[in-house]
Amino acid sequence: MKRPKIGFFSLSCCGGCLMQTLLEEESFIKLGEIVDIVQFRLIKDSIPETEIDIAVIEGSIGSKEDRAKAEEIRKAAKQVIALGACAIEGGVQSKEGFLPLRKAIKIDWDIRGCPVDAGEFLQKIAALLVGQDISQRELSVCSECREKEFPCLINRGSICLGFLSYAGCGAACPSKGTWCLGCRGFMKESNKGMANEISGKNISHLMDFFGEEDGRD
């Protein structure tokens, strides 16, 4: 069987999501044994490939060069994964005119978070390699807080956007008593119109912390 070719690419962002993919080094090295990592500029010298099975792209579109690069990757890749909040929603810099990837090219899959979770990334890549659907499940961060029995931030009078936002982070922020700012984007069916009433606070100004309110068209 031909080894699948995976390319890792970066546009305008903090560069953190690609670093996260390397966090579980042993697993990443195993990934390198079953696929060809044809491009990963952060850790590898390489020449551009014209045919890639999976392109993983972090970062937002901030310039003509970013757009051209995204289009080029799209042309070469059979499937494109938007990796992290910058690629999916534009990221914290979106107020300065940076755009999410889907404004420039068609995206096949999302892996969410700011930063993305290393374990989730590896699981989803593995699932994709055997042809599974890796769509985000429509569950909010509340489901994870309840499961782990973390005290509810809203009940404690703290800011929390978790009831609007996609789960998958393991409720990392509430676990440390830190505000959930919804880095994984808001669910399709979330009750954004009532956000201030539900949270008992004005949180409108925080709803675009990681970019556009809704990660999807």
Added chain:
Amino acid sequence: MAEIKISEISRVYGHASLSIWLKDKTAESVNIRLTQPRRNFQNLALGRRYEEVPYLMSRICGSCSFSHHLASTMAIERALGCEEKSNPARELSIIAEIIHNHAFHLYWQVIPDYTGHSSLLELLPKNQKLVQGAILLRQTAKRIKTIIAGRPMHPLGHGIGTSVQISTKELALVKQAILDAIEPAKQTAEYIASLETEFFARKAEYMCVAGADYPCMTGNLISTSGMDIPQEGCLGAAEYKTLMQQKPPVVGALARMNNRHVALSPLARKAVKASRVIFPNYNPLMNNFAQSVEVIHLLETGLKALERIEKTDDSQPRKTEGVGTAAVESSKGTIVHHYVIKDGIVKDAKVITSDEHNIRNFEQDALKLAPRFLKSRREEIVLELGKLLRAYDLCFNCASH
């Protein structure tokens, strides 16, 4: 003029191109250009409540997120009159980030230059033991960061005025992780010292934050030519301004070693002695070795910091307006955050990253080093300048803040 251009430098953080301009076969200039647009974090902070700002500023850089977060937190705490007290948990999280980054930089970015591989993945089958050491070091750092800050990037729980609480059980885990990493850290320093490093020197100015210990988050800004100014108000200090205009100082591991090698831990001192490298050292390529020594030093310093961790109360802001500055050492060097706050809202923000100090120094060194390789093939020139560039551990993500 002829140009040798590397349009996307690989094995570095972020995006930049490097050009060497040649005239009559001599190097006329060397120039780094950021190819990532500025994200304007100084603008993004304006109009925000102060509590939100550290969580924004950590996003300047994925690899230095803890340093940016804490520099931002501490500058805001100063502006709002929070009581300053020793904070070993914060020190420990900076220590973990520096170890995490040094190990990443040395193994994934630097070593392939010297072994002739395109990446560490290629080297793996030939030197399993070496790579295992890298993995262990990184896992230790990751574990400490996760215990203290919830995750290894964009830290949680380091809010304004808050002190991080760590349970006795977690403290024991951190301690064990540190002890496990000491042996691989020693091996790393030995291996890095054995790499054949070009002999090169330029007596540049080296600057870092340093208090009684090393590296410090609360000491003065000091330099090898004797600058010694408090970090509060440093951006306005004449000495610092003149230095930045005339002779931007080099920052990073080598700068810390050149200024504070006397404060090294016993095992780190031993590693230096065994290598026969002498500090202060003005060869920028020795930054790699300095990083590997720092890893040992920081592990030992981390053990000491663990003993000082105790339950402390939060120190809440005493006012809603003020001006504050904080300088923190990141793996790549000194970063400075400065804020003006009114009615709890950020009115002005200024961030200086390590690259603002280092890029110009790299260009000067590259210009001086280039003539040695100009008669070689393009690949050779690219390799040798790449070694220098990676030794500087430049971060173009930070630079595009």
